[in-house]
Amino acid sequence: MSDIILQIDGKEVAAKPGMTVFEAAQSAGIAIPTLCHHEKLAPYGACRICTVEADAGGRTSFVAACLYPAEKGLVVRTRTEQVNRMRKVLLEQMLSHAPDSEDLLELAGEYGADPHRFEKEPSFCILCGLCVRYCAEVKQKHAVSFFDRGAKREINFIPEIAVKECWDCKECFPLCPTSALQAAYVLTESLLTPPEEPSSCGGCSSRG
Amino acid sequence: MPRMKSAAELEEFRQQILAQRDADQPCFTLCSGSACHATGCGPVAAAVEQELEKQGLTGKVRFRRTGCHGFCEQGPVAVIYPEGICYLKVKPEDVAEIITETIVNKKVVDRLLYVDPTTGEKATLENEIPFYKHQQRLILGLNLEIDPQSLEDYLAAGGYQALVKALFEMTPEQVVGEVKEAGLRGRGGAGFPSGVKWDFARNAPGEQKYVVVNCDEGDPGAYMDRSLMEGNPYAVLEGLMIGAYAIGASEGYVYIRQEYPLAVENLEVAIARAEEHGLLGQDILGSGFDFTVKVHRGAGAFICGEETSLLKSLEGMPGEPNARPPFPAIKGLWNKPTNINNVETWSNIPLIINRGAEFFNAIGTEGSKGTKIFSLVGKVNNTGLVEVPMGATLRDIIFKIGGGIPGDKAFKAVQTGGPSGGCLPADLLDTQVDFDELTRAGAMMGSGGMIVMDEDTCLVDLARYFLGFLSDESCGKCTPCREGIRQMLKILTRITNGQGKEGDIERLQDLAETTRGASLCALGKTAPNPVLSTLKHFRDEYEAHIHDQRCPSLSCKQLIAFHIDPEKCRACGACLRKCPAEAIDGGKKRIHVIDQDKCTRCGSCLDACPAAFGAVGKLSGEPVPAPVPEEQRAIG
Numbered sequence: 001m002s003d004i005i006l007q008i009d010g011k012e013v014a015a016k017p018g019m020t021v022f023e024a025a026q027s028a029g030i031a032i033p034t035l036c037h038h039e040k041l042a043p044y045g046a047c048r049i050c051t052v053e054a055d056a057g058g059r060t061s062f063v064a065a066c067l068y069p070a071e072k073g074l075v076v077r078t079r080t081e082q083v084n085r086m087r088k089v090l091l092e093q094m095l096s097h098a099p100d101s102e103d104l105l106e107l108a109g110e111y112g113a114d115p116h117r118f119e120k121e122p123s124f125c126i127l128c129g130l131c132v133r134y135c136a137e138v139k140q141k142h143a144v145s146f147f148d149r150g151a152k153r154e155i156n157f158i159p160e161i162a163v164k165e166c167w168d169c170k171e172c173f174p175l176c177p178t179s180a181l182q183a184a185y186v187l188t189e190s191l192l193t194p195p196e197e198p199s200s201c202g203g204c205s206s207r208g
Numbered sequence: 209m210p211r212m213k214s215a216a217e218l219e220e221f222r223q224q225i226l227a228q229r230d231a232d233q234p235c236f237t238l239c240s241g242s243a244c245h246a247t248g249c250g251p252v253a254a255a256v257e258q259e260l261e262k263q264g265l266t267g268k269v270r271f272r273r274t275g276c277h278g279f280c281e282q283g284p285v286a287v288i289y290p291e292g293i294c295y296l297k298v299k300p301e302d303v304a305e306i307i308t309e310t311i312v313n314k315k316v317v318d319r320l321l322y323v324d325p326t327t328g329e330k331a332t333l334e335n336e337i338p339f340y341k342h343q344q345r346l347i348l349g350l351n352l353e354i355d356p357q358s359l360e361d362y363l364a365a366g367g368y369q370a371l372v373k374a375l376f377e378m379t380p381e382q383v384v385g386e387v388k389e390a391g392l393r394g395r396g397g398a399g400f401p402s403g404v405k406w407d408f409a410r411n412a413p414g415e416q417k418y419v420v421v422n423c424d425e426g427d428p429g430a431y432m433d434r435s436l437m438e439g440n441p442y443a444v445l446e447g448l449m450i451g452a453y454a455i456g457a458s459e460g461y462v463y464i465r466q467e468y469p470l471a472v473e474n475l476e477v478a479i480a481r482a483e484e485h486g487l488l489g490q491d492i493l494g495s496g497f498d499f500t501v502k503v504h505r506g507a508g509a510f511i512c513g514e515e516t517s518l519l520k521s522l523e524g525m526p527g528e529p530n531a532r533p534p535f536p537a538i539k540g541l542w543n544k545p546t547n548i549n550n551v552e553t554w555s556n557i558p559l560i561i562n563r564g565a566e567f568f569n570a571i572g573t574e575g576s577k578g579t580k581i582f583s584l585v586g587k588v589n590n591t592g593l594v595e596v597p598m599g600a601t602l603r604d605i606i607f608k609i610g611g612g613i614p615g616d617k618a619f620k621a622v623q624t625g626g627p628s629g630g631c632l633p634a635d636l637l638d639t640q641v642d643f644d645e646l647t648r649a650g651a652m653m654g655s656g657g658m659i660v661m662d663e664d665t666c667l668v669d670l671a672r673y674f675l676g677f678l679s680d681e682s683c684g685k686c687t688p689c690r691e692g693i694r695q696m697l698k699i700l701t702r703i704t705n706g707q708g709k710e711g712d713i714e715r716l717q718d719l720a721e722t723t724r725g726a727s728l729c730a731l732g733k734t735a736p737n738p739v740l741s742t743l744k745h746f747r748d749e750y751e752a753h754i755h756d757q758r759c760p761s762l763s764c765k766q767l768i769a770f771h772i773d774p775e776k777c778r779a780c781g782a783c784l785r786k787c788p789a790e791a792i793d794g795g796k797k798r799i800h801v802i803d804q805d806k807c808t809r810c811g812s813c814l815d816a817c818p819a820a821f822g823a824v825g826k827l828s829g830e831p832v833p834a835p836v837p838e839e840q841r842a843i844g
Binding site for chain 1: 679691719725
């Protein structure tokens with residue numbers, strides 16, 4: 001099949017059918033930031049840092065580059081003033097949860113995001129879902145999952161599956177852009193591992 | 209009645225039903241929609257059955273329990289035919305009189321009629337009541353003629369004529385063309401042209417296609433779709449079948465809220481009856497068109513009203529949106545081309561096919577055709593469901609139909625479009641009900657929620673309330689929606705608590721811009737509307753909260769104080785007795801004083817103080833006057 005020609009940041013880019021704007025940009029050496037994209041995983045579109053401005057069908061709108069299909073004649077701008085501003089605010093929102101994440105701080109520097117702009121709520125997780133999706137799509141184990149919805153959404157290991165699957169895998173650890181995953185895992189591990197010498201702990205009464 | 213195998217058999221059945229009916233036969237019609245259930249139509253219905261039997265009228269007088277009539281404020285509503293006499297707030301003890309006087313003796317029971325609060329005039333017939341007079345009930349009006357569980361009633365009212373016309377006189381292309389020409393736009397919120405959407409699904413490659421009814425109405429206070437499904441499920445099914453025929457689908461789903469038990473029941477009865485009569489299933493009426501419908505009960509997530517989330521939920525997965533494109537018309541339910549429309553949209557289809565595109569597109573404005581049903585609630589006299597032609601003004605709806613604002617209060621704002629709609633102030637009351645006009649004004653049509661607010665409503669607090677709702681109902685998948693709403697809610701909560709800071713308005717605007725621009729689905733993209741529209745039209749209220757710690761509506765509890773004017777207090781003790789916090793100090797012939805440290809600002813004292821004294825007042829943004837010294841509290 002012939003290539004699809006689209007325009008990204010004023011540059012003509014040839015994309016293969018089925019490619020997303022993100023992939024087309026990547027192939028042309030145009031960097032679009034992302035925190036939830038992974039080449040082994042289906043596009044998800046959660047972090048929205050890859051938001052770009054696109055003119056399609058006579059309309060200008062903001063789309064997630066990791067999801068939007070590369071279409072013939074599409075005109076994409078990856079660094080407009082408004083796009084930069086939205087990325088800045090998104091980073092500030094994520095930094096309120098994971099203020100020490102190196103990945104986030106690096107991007108914050110680039111976009112002028114203030115890590116202290118919004119009230120801290122250190123859950124350490126930005127809910128990019130890399131661990132959840134990697135475990136489901138690549139490992140097909142579903143040992144880590146999302147729980148609840150809206151502002152209460154969080155990730156957790158499913159103890160029954162984790163106890164069987166996670167010890168020797170831990171492939172999700174390096175994917176995590178913050179330290180939340182390890183923290184969640186350590187917590188799960190401590191709950192699942194029986195104390196080596198249960199009797200060595202005298203319980204709270206021994207403190208008395 | 210066996211399965212009907214042709215259009216002729218259906219027509220014959222209809223004629224049989226009509227032949228058994230006498231247009232002059234008295235009929236006691238009782239609204240039994242959800243709102244009238246709440247106001248007690250159950251005991252009234254029992255009383256009607258009992259009284260008819262007692263007077264030996266069972267069989268001679270028809271008793272029909274119908275879906276919602278719309279005038280919920282005055283329920284339970286009864287309409288007596290053939291005259292069309294409308295009785296309001298009917299109680300079981302009124303029933304005997306209605307039957308004896310009106311049905312037997314043909315006299316009107318005066319005391320149950322509508323009384324115009326301004327002129328004092330009474331209205332006998334339903335269509336003389338201003339609430340109904342200014343409406344155009346093309347869709348909702350059928351509710352009055354039909355017992356929602358009776359296929360015979362629907363047929364007697366002309367039901368399934370549109371289906372027959374579509375199946376036997378029109379090609380699928382012609383049906384799509386008719387809907388396109390009618391200019392029907394989706395009633396679920398986005399207002400996308402329905403015919404164009406149908407065309408996408410029709411032209412999408414694939415053998416298996418689906419049609420879906422979105423009855424996951426989740427806006428607080430809105431019940432348009434509920435009332436249509438409860439009151440006239442056959443019309444929804446007929447519309448759905450016509451759509452399925454046009455698109456080339458043989459299976460349909462109705463996604464309906466579990467919290468709508470009556471709608472689920474009536475829909476399931478309607479499906480069963482239609483199947484028995486050959487109006488669903490294989491080779492419908494001998495046309496070769498096959499169609500079946502399944503009912504899926506939603507578990508109550510607001511996000512499942514968004515079409516891609518709804519489809520995910522139908523597939524048994526968590527209701528989270530997918531990015532579009534691909535649109536459901538291309539890749540929908542189980543990746544097959546799917547057309548999903550909301551209940552009201554489907555209900556419009558039989559009307560369009562029966563009366564033609566020209567009839568339909570003659571109603572409304574340039575860009576919005578037909579009628580729209582609104583659920584008119586809040587600080588308005590006549591709450592209920594209203595159906596108006598597109599182009600009616602908000603003023604007409606709120607004042608002519610809604611009867612204005614209760615008490616002597618002033619209108620302040622109207623919120624259209626549900627929790628992610630926008631608030632419009634008094635100077636925009638002449639805005640027309642039209643998809644594009646409302647959007648231009650900073651609100652939106654949404655699915656038809658309309659909440660009226662008076663001068664006592666704080667709009668900063670209102671924005672906080674809606675953002676709280678959206679924070680709970682966001683799926684949490686994407687950052688700008690989940691985090692943007694979270695941060696906006698935090699700021700709004702702070703402002704209403706009197707802890708607003710310099711820069712909060714700018715922070716809100718920044719967050720709103722990002723949430724609107726970068727969110728994955730319509731929930732996030734519209735979530736900032738309550739903030740943006742109140743900031744646009746009521747910015748001074750935000751500023752008063754932030755800069756002066758003052759709530760201009762005297763509503764935000766943390767920013768108000770109650771005070772008893774010592775000059776006006778007559779020591780009647782009413783407030784002292786009502787105060788649940790024991791915060792009022794007083795006694796016989798002693799000026800009463802509120803202890804501000806104990807006061808919980810519940811407002812009981814203000815309600816309790818006799819109007820003739822008017823001693824209790826609310827303050828905001830100003831110091832509470834020092835209490836009168838103990839020794840000066842005696843009233844001479």
